[in-house]
Amino acid sequence: MMALFIVGLSLGLAMKFELLAPGKTIMGAQDYNATFTLHGIIMIFLIVVPGLPAVFGNFFLPILIGAKDVAFPKLNLLSWWIYIVGATIAISSQFFGDGPPDTGWTFYAPYSFKTGTNMLPAVLGAFVLGFSSIVTGLNFIVTIHRLRCPGMGWFKMPLFVWSLYGTAWIQLLATPIVGITLVMVILERTLNIGFFDPALGGDPILYQHLFWIYSHPAVYIMILPAMGVISEIIPTFSQKHIFGYKAIIISTMAIAFVGYFVWGHHMFTSGMSGTALYTFSLLTFLVAIPSAIKVFNWVATLHKASINLKTPLYWALAFMFVFMVGGLSGMALGALATDVYLHDTAFVVGHFHYIVFGGTGFAFLGAMHYWFPKMYGRMYDAQWANTGLVIMFIGFNALYAPMFYLGMIGMPRRYFDYLPQFHAANILSTMGSWVMATGFFIVLINLIRSSRNGAPAEVDPWHGKTLEWTVPSPPPVLNFDEIPTLGEDDGPYEYK
Amino acid sequence: MTDIHLHRDDEASKIGMWLFIFTELLLFGGLFIAYSIYRFKNPVAFHMAAEELDLSVGLINTIILLTSSATLAMAYTAVQLGKIGTSKILTSATIILAIVFLINKYFEWGAKFEHNLYPGSDYLMELSQGEILFFGLYFAMTGLHALHIIIGLILMFVVLSRLQNKTMTSDNNQLLENSGLYWHLVDIIWIFLFPLFYLIT
Known part of the structure; x- marks a missing residue:
């Protein structure tokens, strides 16, 4: 998976390099289209x-609820193999047939069945990956319902578990919709059925609806676990009970629920009735409330805490900064009037990457630095980790912040070429991509080196109170010798 | 790792099955949405096209499928009561009914192909857009449903072999219960497909 990420990252770097100067720098229009398609498929679906x-879910969910393993270990293995098969099929689209897919990761109809490029493996791969996602979600829901250790009531679960629970429901209930939609595209391409083909009476807008019914909740599949990770890191390094434990839970479930009903905000310019536009816009603003609640709760937890400034907390703080930038720029897109202006510009690309790369990506790296001692039984070099983080953070902002500006002065996304007036900001953005990649490789190499030669980790290096800090580092195969029992006063964040 | 004996949790596998059934309903849900939108847009053409379908074959298949659900439910009751022999007979009966359903489907589809009514055929392409969509949906939805029948058949063969080698007993029969749930799902989807395609004309 790390290898796949590096491939995706390289594709992103290649695109930024293309945009270094107007006109053709290293690739033409078709190659650029293929590159952003593959970048999207790898980064989103894989x-x-x-x-x-x-x-982290498969590793820590059982430990955090005091279980020996997930409810269906075999299904878990199955979902891993489905993932491998799906990834192989999706990537095979690059190597044979009539050229790599060029539709973007959204596979919008009617282009996705009209284009001559090799769409079938890409769509089929995404469909197969959906199964992997569903199986994981199903497994997590059953695990959380059935395998909590004695004393672990619903409101004693760590927040990462709650966020996985919300995520699992979305995975379970949204993925089948995109599954059937992709099957319809496949049928359309192979059998000429006409679901989305206006020439045969079909409606391409229906494709967009069906696609975003999944793919908007999918954004919450991406961000909820990230929020869960942050909700673990912050109380541990504040040595304090998390502020508003129940509010965070409710906001998690509210995001999971309301997240279903906002898909239309991807389609403000596609053609919908006025009523539908207003409704989707209103719901989009509503879904921002629970996210804001979480941010306020994290800040309130840090307030007057005995803060232990360590690398994972730096990541969490970096996450909060970029997540707020991403979230607030989302407000500009959720509002109808501004969205019509900003739609399909670089602004959207900036917003999306602030949330998904800045949000999920930073939380992933935060989780990596938080749980690394537990997973590998070794400590990493904190100085290098912090250096990499700072470089990456600077590069990240230099890369994506100019996109907001470019979008506002009218640069469209998904073009390999642009007008001369966009040049200066694009240079900054491309240089940012180099800085960010440098920072990332420092972080990565530091972690790989430390996993081999780091100093042995203690059982509880951060003085955390959740159950994973009670077992040896790394944990034994079945996590616990004896299933733990929680007493009245035990809880995930009970700091003295 | 191999000698780890994991505990059996029937309740968990039942919850898992129900969750899986939700996903199946949503999978078909996408097609039902497409059906309702296109029916709303092309009421007359859908009416005309539906008259092409053979009501009697549809009706027979409905009866077959409902009966097969009953036999599988009885097979489950039988195994709970420890009557393994009866359960084997009832499971086999379900398998036979499922195969008969597929044979009927084969002849029904075959007749459509003979009349040049299949997606992409020259004849169909000359009909109105609504009719093209109707037959597209008809083949996609009944085809996906037939695929589920085949998966159900595989499940029931596994059940039968477990009954045969006595690994399924009166207190270890979760696979049969889950197969039953799955089979009822296949049945219920048909209960919606049948009126939508055959009865509303």
Whole structure:
């Protein structure tokens, strides 16, 4: 998966390099289209959607609720193999057939069945990956319902578990919709059925609706576990009970629920009735409230805490900064009037990457630095970790912040070329991409080196109160010798 | 790792099955949405096209499928009561009914192909847009449903072999219960497909 991420990252870097100067720099229009399509497919379907749940969920969900394993270990293995098969199919689209797909990761109809490029493997791969996602979600829901240790009531669960619970429901209830939609595209391409083909009576807008019914909740599949990670890191390094534990839970479930009903905000310019536009816009603003509640709660937890400034907390703070930039820029897109102006500009790309890369990506790296001692039984070099973080953070903002400006002065997204007046900001953005990649590789190399030669980690290096800090580092195969029991006063964040 | 004996949790696998059934309903839900939108847009053409379908084959298949649900439910009751032999007979009966359903489907589809009514055929392409969509949906939805029948058949063969080698007993029969739930789902989807395609003309 790390290898896939590096491929995706390289594609992103290649695109930024293309945009270094107007006109053709290293690739033409078709190659650029293929590059952003593959970048999207790899990053969305292979990295960000499964990332946190599959890596940290499978490892820590059972430990955090005091279980020996997930409810269906075999299904878990199955979902891993489905993932491998899906990834192979999706990536195979690059190597044979009539050229790599060029539709973007959204596979919008009617272009996705009209284009001559090799769409079938890409769509089929995404469909297969959906199964992997569903199976993981199903497994997590059953695990959380059935395998909590004695004394672990619903409101004693760590917040990362709650966020996985909300995520699992979205995975379960939204993924089938995109599954059937992708099947319809496949049928359309192979059998000429006409679901989305206006020439045969179909409606391409229906594709957009069906696609975003999944793909908007999918954004919450990406961000909820990230929020869960932050809700673990912040109280541990504040040595304090998290502020508004129940409010965070409710906001998690509210996001999972309301997140279903906002898909239309991707389609403000596609053609919908006025009533539908107002409704989707209103709901979009509503879904921002629970996110804001979480941010306020994190800040309130830090307030007057005995803060232990360590690398994971730096990541959490970096997350909060970029997440707020991303979230507030989202407000500009959720409002109808501004969205019509900003739609399909670089502003959207900036917003999206602030949330998904800045949000989920930073939380992933935060989780990596938080749980690394537990997973590998070794400490990492904190100085290098912090250096990498700072460089990456600077590069990240230099890369994506200019996109807001470019979008506002009218640069459209998904073009390999642009007008001369966009040049200066694009240079900054491209240089930012180099700085960010440098920072990322420092972080990565430091972690890989430390996993081999780091100093041995203690059982509880951060003085955390959740159950994973009670087992040895790394945990034994079945996590616990004996299933723990929580007493009345035990809880995930009971600091003295 | 291999000698780890994991505990059996029937309740968990039942919850898991129900959750899986939700996902199946949503999977078909996408097609039902497409059906309702296109029916709303093309009421007359859908009416005309539906008259092409053979009501009697649809009706027979409905009866077959409902009966098969009953036999599988009885097979589950039988195994709970420890009557393994009866359960084997009832499971086999379900399998036979499912195969008969597929044979009917084969002849029904075959007749459509003979009349040049299949997606992408030259004849169909000359009809109105609503009719093209109707037959597209008809083949996609009944095809997906038939695929589920085949998966159900595989499940029931597994159940039968477990009954045969006595690994399924009166207190270890979760696979049969889950197969039953799955089979009822296949049944329920048909209960919606049948009126939507055959009865509303």
